[in-house]
């Protein structure tokens with residue numbers, strides 16, 4: 001597999017260089033999409049082995065992911081791993097995502113923040129639970145951590161997402177991508193459990209718990225209405241637990257370095 005890592009970044013000057021350096025330990029090809037940042041995010045990347053796509057203006061997370069994915073596909077990537085730029089995803093989990101992808105060639109692999117969920121702020125946890133319920137219903141299967149931006153997309157899945165990229169922007173893109181993957185494109189969501197990371201000095205989220213969740217619910221409601229409320233999807237999403245990859249824990253730091 002030729003893997004590329006795509007990192008959407010909006011005002012992430014304090015973390016982006018470390019995230020890129022860590023990711024480069026596991027994957028050679030890294031694309032950062034600097035989405036109109038005003039804090040010097042791109043300047044932090046000088047001299048690092050990374051391709052930087054710069055947007056003159058902010059276009060949102062979805063449009064940036066799509067740009068990065070298309071760039072990676074144009075350069076022959078057979079799978080894309082997406083990773084947030086704020087340091088909340090550990091690149092050292094990348095090998096576990098790759099192992100899950102090898103076990104599940106028709107899987108859409110999600111690094112699901114199932115460990116230490118108590119660290120997730122209350123409002124965000126509630127918003128995530130809402131999104132998980134609705135998105136799983138529309139996808140027709142239970143999905144763990146639908147709001148994780150740390151995922152592995154096989155090339156064939158990316159190639160099927162052009163319509164989603166046209167319709168859905170911002171944080172809605174990743175939610176609709178999951179539904180399309182599972183309900184239309186035949187890719188089963190598979191979770192790799194990872195730690196939830198919310199350090200005390202985390203910058204304020206770009207995700208707006210009410211406004212962004214409302215946009216996601218509206219998108220899902222539209223899909224359900226066009227499918228006659230898809231009762232089989234609700235039944236299946238409640239009947240079976242999310243699929244979890246049989247992947248070991250990451251090695252402790254002393255074994256890795």
Ligand SMILES: Nc1nc2c(ncn2[C@@H]2O[C@H](COP(=O)(O)OP(=O)(O)OP(=O)(O)O)[C@@H](O)[C@H]2O)c(=O)[nH]1
Nearest residue numbers: 008009010012035060061064084085086205206207
């Ligand atoms: N390119 C681009 N990236 C964005 C935009 N908004 C957020 N991001 C990136 O998307 C990632 C996730 O953004 P966060 O604000 O941390 O949102 P989140 O992780 O879903 O929410 P929290 O769990 O509260 O941190 C980060 O890498 C951001 O830099 C945007 O408008 N454009």
Ligand SMILES: [Mg+2]
Nearest residue numbers: 084086088205
């Ligand atoms: Mg974050």
